Amino acid sequence: MSSTVNESKADLAPLRTVKRGGGRAGVPRSWPHVVGPPLILVAAGLATSGNEYYLHLATAAAIAYVLTASFNLIYGYGGIFNLSIIITYGLGAFTSVWLEVRFDMSFWLATVLALLVTAALSVLIALPSSTLNELFLAIQTLAFALALAEVLSNWDEFTGGTVGIYLIPSPSFFGTDLIGGLPAFYWLTAVAVGLVAELMRRIHRSGVGRRLVALREGPRVLASVGVSPASTRLLAFGLSGAMAGLAGVLFAHFQLVIELETFNFNRLAALLLATILGGAGYLYGPLFGVLALMVMDELSLATSQAQDLIYGVGVLVLVLATRGGIAGAIERLVRRLTGRRRRPEPELTADGHPATPIRAAARDAAPPGGPPRELEVRDLRVAFGGTVAVDDVSIAVRTGDVVGLIGPNGAGKTTLLNAITGDVRVAGGSLTLDGGSLLGMRQQDVVRRGVGRTFQSPKVIPELTLLENLMIAGDARGGAGWVRQVANSPRSRRIERETRERALGLLADFSLSSRAHHRAADQPYGVLRLVEVARNLMLDPAFILLDEPGAGLTEFEREEIAATIRSLSERQIGVVLVDHNMLLITSACDRVYVLDAGRVIAEGPPAEVFARSAVRAAYLGAVE
Amino acid sequence: MISLAITALSTTAVLVPLVISVSLLFRVSGVVNFGTGGFCVFAGAACATWSASNAFTGVVLTLLAGAVLGGLCYLVAIYPAQRQGVPAIGLTLATLGVGLLLTFLTRTWFGGEPSIVQPWLSGSVTIGDYQTARQRLLVIVLAALLVGLLYLLFDRTLIGRALTAVAHDPELASMYGIRARRFEILAWVVSGVCVIIGGMFQATLASVSVDVAPTLLVYALVGAVIGGLGSLFGAVGGALIAGIGMTLTDEYIQTGYHLTALFVILSLVLVVRPQGLFTFRGTAERV
Numbered sequence: 001m002s003s004t005v006n007e008s009k010a011d012l013a014p015l016r017t018v019k020r021g022g023g024r025a026g027v028p029r030s031w032p033h034v035v036g037p038p039l040i041l042v043a044a045g046l047a048t049s050g051n052e053y054y055l056h057l058a059t060a061a062a063i064a065y066v067l068t069a070s071f072n073l074i075y076g077y078g079g080i081f082n083l084s085i086i087i088t089y090g091l092g093a094f095t096s097v098w099l100e101v102r103f104d105m106s107f108w109l110a111t112v113l114a115l116l117v118t119a120a121l122s123v124l125i126a127l128p129s130s131t132l133n134e135l136f137l138a139i140q141t142l143a144f145a146l147a148l149a150e151v152l153s154n155w156d157e158f159t160g161g162t163v164g165i166y167l168i169p170s171p172s173f174f175g176t177d178l179i180g181g182l183p184a185f186y187w188l189t190a191v192a193v194g195l196v197a198e199l200m201r202r203i204h205r206s207g208v209g210r211r212l213v214a215l216r217e218g219p220r221v222l223a224s225v226g227v228s229p230a231s232t233r234l235l236a237f238g239l240s241g242a243m244a245g246l247a248g249v250l251f252a253h254f255q256l257v258i259e260l261e262t263f264n265f266n267r268l269a270a271l272l273l274a275t276i277l278g279g280a281g282y283l284y285g286p287l288f289g290v291l292a293l294m295v296m297d298e299l300s301l302a303t304s305q306a307q308d309l310i311y312g313v314g315v316l317v318l319v320l321a322t323r324g325g326i327a328g329a330i331e332r333l334v335r336r337l338t339g340r341r342r343r344p345e346p347e348l349t350a351d352g353h354p355a356t357p358i359r360a361a362a363r364d365a366a367p368p369g370g371p372p373r374e375l376e377v378r379d380l381r382v383a384f385g386g387t388v389a390v391d392d393v394s395i396a397v398r399t400g401d402v403v404g405l406i407g408p409n410g411a412g413k414t415t416l417l418n419a420i421t422g423d424v425r426v427a428g429g430s431l432t433l434d435g436g437s438l439l440g441m442r443q444q445d446v447v448r449r450g451v452g453r454t455f456q457s458p459k460v461i462p463e464l465t466l467l468e469n470l471m472i473a474g475d476a477r478g479g480a481g482w483v484r485q486v487a488n489s490p491r492s493r494r495i496e497r498e499t500r501e502r503a504l505g506l507l508a509d510f511s512l513s514s515r516a517h518h519r520a521a522d523q524p525y526g527v528l529r530l531v532e533v534a535r536n537l538m539l540d541p542a543f544i545l546l547d548e549p550g551a552g553l554t555e556f557e558r559e560e561i562a563a564t565i566r567s568l569s570e571r572q573i574g575v576v577l578v579d580h581n582m583l584l585i586t587s588a589c590d591r592v593y594v595l596d597a598g599r600v601i602a603e604g605p606p607a608e609v610f611a612r613s614a615v616r617a618a619y620l621g622a623v624e
Numbered sequence: 625m626i627s628l629a630i631t632a633l634s635t636t637a638v639l640v641p642l643v644i645s646v647s648l649l650f651r652v653s654g655v656v657n658f659g660t661g662g663f664c665v666f667a668g669a670a671c672a673t674w675s676a677s678n679a680f681t682g683v684v685l686t687l688l689a690g691a692v693l694g695g696l697c698y699l700v701a702i703y704p705a706q707r708q709g710v711p712a713i714g715l716t717l718a719t720l721g722v723g724l725l726l727t728f729l730t731r732t733w734f735g736g737e738p739s740i741v742q743p744w745l746s747g748s749v750t751i752g753d754y755q756t757a758r759q760r761l762l763v764i765v766l767a768a769l770l771v772g773l774l775y776l777l778f779d780r781t782l783i784g785r786a787l788t789a790v791a792h793d794p795e796l797a798s799m800y801g802i803r804a805r806r807f808e809i810l811a812w813v814v815s816g817v818c819v820i821i822g823g824m825f826q827a828t829l830a831s832v833s834v835d836v837a838p839t840l841l842v843y844a845l846v847g848a849v850i851g852g853l854g855s856l857f858g859a860v861g862g863a864l865i866a867g868i869g870m871t872l873t874d875e876y877i878q879t880g881y882h883l884t885a886l887f888v889i890l891s892l893v894l895v896v897r898p899q900g901l902f903t904f905r906g907t908a909e910r911v
Binding site: 135 | 700718849881
């Protein structure tokens, strides 16, 4: 199984990239993060109010922050390289102005409508692109941005064609006109920016942030804990679309003159630069990025409009020299100074403690005395082209059973698990849970009905802590909706606390308490396997499918797994166990199915099955 | 009818080298070249300036510049990043940076105005009752020749085999004694020359300016994706579909909606056949 070990190491290689700052360790929840942004805004406003040029810069920077935060949300957190954000920004600007001029709407109403329009547009782009990888998504969204600009440029009333729109009305607030470029408008912008910063902080620290990072690092993990990656994606698109629209609205009323040309490719390049330079995926990335870009812009003004030169060199240096941008560099520096540098952590050893059974957190799957639940696979068939990987296989598992699934490599064991959890298409046969069919369901729906699984190479989110990795599953189970989570309602706080306690309890059961706040990326293989099992238990499954849980583990870790399987069975959870370790299989399983070339060649109690010659032949070659 | 066909073919002829260039780099280095637009505009402006006295020297110089720029782009931006393990999206960003630098060079060396390269063949011909510039036909013929040449290079020589091997798995290729790095540079040089040819074609038929760089970029990217990234056949097919689509939109729907037409075609292709319209078993593996 060395290949799977290698694969998982590659998955978790330190992310030395321009993207993916990660940066959720040390989740900011303390008061400096709440009052910090408003203080900065007030200080900037007071400092610049006397000087027209500085005030202009401060307002422009504040608006750029909103736009950059919007791209940071979708790309930095969600990992979606959505280049159409630039036209979303422009659309927000033109829509609000058009509504005010054409329908004589107030600024405030027009702003709300413009945000709805841009959010809707953003979601619309998300729908057809859901299956694309990031490069194709970049191409499609860029093509969309240019196409929409082309259409808009032909709509004279809306964009003023090549001339642009003049005489943009200024917002009025209880009789005071907030005219772009004057201090009053700065304060309007400052309020909006303060709200956006607070929104970003809440997203960052809540389950929404966890889900977005999971979407970026491993969409399959999301599905395997019952969260729909598709709806998480739409949320990212919608929210960032609305934020880009808000930036556009502010920009239009700040400039008082807008033309489509402003929202061009160069502006997009500047936005990418600011996001990545600041630190994609970091809460404070956009702040640093906007400041850095402002410095670069001032420099290029000084050196005769060499903006392309400065940006071009900037991008190249960024790609080559930085990981996590400015925010990432600061985080590393802080870690170094405080002595909390990240390094690979050792494997679990006994340290005198015995492997503990799970106590605190797992609930009984079936009420004692009640009827058992049953997962039944009948005549299941999976084919890849002409190859039949699973050929008319029938197995049945009841809650409380531990069923082994063994067979040589390539026998179809993992494919069978994939078929049960809706990961591959089934060509024939039936698949039922308590009599209801699971066929054609998406993985997240299968999980929600009580069938959890682990993967052959553990799939966890490297940039989240172990605790957060478990909490993702809790979010799916009983999580408050994203609105509640962002609003930080009492209910969402209570759920968050409960989820957290439960996750900590489970980590304790797996002897992982001391590492709860360490990032998964630094953990050895065996720990990740345990985390994956623990994450499944967060979901209170009725059935759990374990794909080679013992492979590549240390002695102690394997005992931990064996103890877990025993207690799962005591808790009346049905277990399907795929493994090559005969000791584990014989000691843990009530029944064993032997697969060879996609077919079941034997089934029964372990001792009986292993005595048969066909099984020996499949495993060891012919014995006779 | 004949006029439509000629227009569609000449649009295609401009796109073909661009799409091949994008497609080749994707195949060999896994990079989508976001600097394509910058390269094109540089080519048009350079050729216009350097051809002022003698068209032939101008073209040769521009082609050389394309080869050098392609190679430089790889050595300066891509190779060091690859060594650091930067993922595909980061490399793509690096090409965007190169594009910006080229735009800067174009502005400072040749000025930012639209540049027009004088047609290599002057005058016009009449086919039936349709009159068209000789240059237009020349460009179509040259594009066809280019495709033929690249076909011979990539499909009929050991160089092509080696390149396919490198594209597939550079490590394995070097174990068999292929100097993977050299072949990757070769791919970038060829790609640089191709994109420069596309830029010159465009500048002889219409004009290029720094403002159209993003538009040319999207033409090339969309053409590559709808044909299927990675094969010569797919690249030509994609360019043809894009060319026909834009011409028909101009003729039957409304002029000035090229990008919209391309976006619609792209979206349809991505829904119906995301691997590209001209990707089949066997062709997909070729450069």
